[in-house]
Amino acid sequence: MKIGFLFMLTIAGIFSGCQQRSDSGGIARADNTGISNRKNETYATQEKQKAADDGELDSVWLEKARTDAFKIARPAFRKNDFSRQYEFYPEDSSYAIGIDITIGNLFDDGQHYFLLRRHVPWATLVDVYKLVDTTTQRVISRSQGGMTFVRDTILDVNGDHVNDFLVHWYPASGCCRRNIYSVYLNLASNRAFSNEYEFINPTFSPGEKIIRGVEYGHPGEVGLYKYRWNGLEVDTVEFIYPDVQAKGQFIKTRRRHYRPTKDDGTVLKNVPAEYHHIESYDWFIEF
DSSP states (O other): OHHHHHHHHHHHHHHHHHHHHHHHHHHHHHHHHHHHHHHHHHHHHHHHHHHHHHHHHHHHHHHHHHHHHHHHHGGGTTSSEEEEEEEEOOTTOSSOEEEEEEEEOTTSSSOEEEEEEEEETTEEEEEEEEEETTEEEEEEEEEEETTOEEEEEEEOSSSSSSOEEEEEEOOSOOSSOOOEEEEEEEEGGGTEEEEEEEEESEEEETTTTEEEEEOSSOTTTOOEEEEEEETTEEEEEEEEEEOTTSTTOEEEESSOOSSOOGGGSEEESSOOGGGTTSTTHHHHHOO
């Protein structure tokens, strides 16, 4: 009996020790998971902080580039014409900043301007300053991100015989043709520029005060549009869509539609000739 009792006591001790080691292992695993989560949170926080620091550094370098451009441009503020292109290398930066400077009576409105572009890998920053002697007044400021900048240009778009400022850009994603123009009207009488107007695939006809263009969408469904300048307002004149129920036929409407039928507007057998030579007409007609 004594031997049996001692044997049972030994077995119980062994089982108890195994249970303790098992419990200890479970606790250790729980602690490891907690440590892993804390490490992940710390890493995420560090990454956010790094991104913030990088963004702050980018802003600092862009401002240094602007300061450098002003240093070069300022002596030419009184000149009739001046231009310069060069690359600025910020200290400790991994990239160069391309700088374009243009000075002159850029809008043919009797005013002197300084146009500054700064190109970095992820954006193009465009600023237009009006010059009065050696002082500057910024009248347009735009950051065109995501490698979407195509060009900027100066022309009269609304037929008031004063040149306006346009930025042509193309989105980085999308299914269909998407030439976008951001327009800033020159409000010469107010010595200022308007807020941004945005048009997709437009053709400007300043003599008519008209904008014709092609909407965004697939050939066979996408429509033509016609707008008219009314002072600082843009009035809708009409839309023309392919008739999806009758090939070679078209529907004219007064408002935007998706796949309109004859019940939504007026049936046309042909597209009016005024649209035949606009930009991107081929995109509309190819279906």
